Amino acid sequence: MKPYKVLVVDDSAFMRKIISDLIENDANFQVTATASNGREAIEKVNQLSPDLVTMDVEMPEMNGLEALKIIMAQRPLPVIMLSGINEQGMKETIMALESGAFDFIRKPSISNSQDIIAVGESLREQMKEAMMAREQREARASASKSEDKPPAAVIPKPLADTPLRKQELPKKAKAAEVPGTSARDKLKPEAKTASPKETGKNLLDKQPGNSGSPRNPVKPTAAPVTPASSEKAKNRSKANATPVTPDVRLQLDGVPGTFVEPPAASADRKSGSTKGLRKLVAVGCSTGGPRALKAFLENIPAEFPAPIVIVQHMPPNFTKSLAQRLNTFSPLEVAEAEHGMILRQGAAYIAPGGYHLKVIPAAGGQYAIELTSEDARNGHRPSVDMMFESLLPLTTLERHAVIMTGMGSDGARMMKSLYDSGVTSTFAESEETCVVYGMPRSAVELNCVKHILPLHEIAPRLVQAVK
Numbered sequence: 272m273k274p275y276k277v278l279v280v281d282d283s284a285f286m287r288k289i290i291s292d293l294i295e296n297d298a299n300f301q302v303t304a305t306a307s308n309g310r311e312a313i314e315k316v317n318q319l320s321p322d323l324v325t326m327d328v329e330m331p332e333m334n335g336l337e338a339l340k341i342i343m344a345q346r347p348l349p350v351i352m353l354s355g356i357n358e359q360g361m362k363e364t365i366m367a368l369e370s371g372a373f374d375f376i377r378k379p380s381i382s383n384s385q386d387i388i389a390v391g392e393s394l395r396e397q398m399k400e401a402m403m404a405r406e407q408r409e410a411r412a413s414a415s416k417s418e419d420k421p422p423a424a425v426i427p428k429p430l431a432d433t434p435l436r437k438q439e440l441p442k443k444a445k446a447a448e449v450p451g452t453s454a455r456d457k458l459k460p461e462a463k464t465a466s467p468k469e470t471g472k473n474l475l476d477k478q479p480g481n482s483g484s485p486r487n488p489v490k491p492t493a494a495p496v497t498p499a500s501s502e503k504a505k506n507r508s509k510a511n512a513t514p515v516t517p518d519v520r521l522q523l524d525g526v527p528g529t530f531v532e533p534p535a536a537s538a539d540r541k542s543g544s545t546k547g548l549r550k551l552v553a554v555g556c557s558t559g560g561p562r563a564l565k566a567f568l569e570n571i572p573a574e575f576p577a578p579i580v581i582v583q584h585m586p587p588n589f590t591k592s593l594a595q596r597l598n599t600f601s602p603l604e605v606a607e608a609e610h611g612m613i614l615r616q617g618a619a620y621i622a623p624g625g626y627h628l629k630v631i632p633a634a635g636g637q638y639a640i641e642l643t644s645e646d647a648r649n650g651h652r653p654s655v656d657m658m659f660e661s662l663l664p665l666t667t668l669e670r671h672a673v674i675m676t677g678m679g680s681d682g683a684r685m686m687k688s689l690y691d692s693g694v695t696s697t698f699a700e701s702e703e704t705c706v707v708y709g710m711p712r713s714a715v716e717l718n719c720v721k722h723i724l725p726l727h728e729i730a731p732r733l734v735q736a737v738k
Contacts (some may be wrong), residue, residue, distance in 0.1 A: 309338025327440025555655030557677025655682030
């Protein structure tokens, strides 16, 4: 088989050389050309028809985001973004994922050989997944054309639409075989974040905004309200945090900490209830997740009677940009989760990169977020399995679990445990809309999914199930 052709785009000649060398460490890929800006990238995509593009986000003349939009409109193909860790680069990376980029990696530190190696492994893994996903889509399209009917989801339509009792599930729902799929489980896990394992005390010390010691916490103060710049801003008053009553304290390893107020409720949502919480939604996703989360959260109403906790596989810092971006689209209040936040109806919380997110009981019938730096699970931190596992003992809550697009199988095993324990409902995105049908497929094959739906149907059906 001929190697896949790759176009490398970066304004730095040195970085183009590093990325090209990392790519060609795998004989299945060959760098056939390079480009120094977005305009040149568009020309070479049209001239050379590469199989895949790696695209720097920030470049002169035409940046990667602008080039991506034109490429996806003219000649769609897998594009992997290379992002710096500055604020502008992270924001544009999130926008690129919304605009159709397959995934992204952060640029390696050129002074750290181990970092270059780790980035190379991650890049090659994403490239393999991108090619497998493309071949899978082409196989589905070919089969559909030959049968003169639209592509079918892995599960027949009646099953996708109707909640099932356990005994009604098929013995095994298998996705179509894709060349190279068996190698997925052998891929190396992501490199661990550098932060060492911490105790509850150290974790509290290191959280943003907690400048006081855990024993003498500094009460957060209300953030100033900025002038309204959109219809959403006109209808709500935001505050980052408000003081909490003394009876709301979290015990971690014997160290008392401070609960942090969740995002402020909309002005017309009078209760913004945190007490007597009865329902909870947990969502996991990976490759293709930012785009899926946008489509999902846009269709959840502001008065949704449950908090939503989310794990999206992403490095540190990028999750904050993702939360800020999603908050501009969603009727809900979307924020990056902080340690000790009280869960509130009508709000969504995204696990910060580098920390596992768990849901734990708190005083007064409330529930809170616990962030931990335990070892990665399934190669990830945050891990969907870790979040789902924390829901197992919360039997007084009506729990709903959702798995959307992503490579690997993170979340499937614990969704099965939740299903077996009698969780209220489980959802998985169907193959037809997944960027990568990995995590949902693993859950479907464990026979633990009650609703298998295309992306645009998940939110409306979830709202029905929760209400």
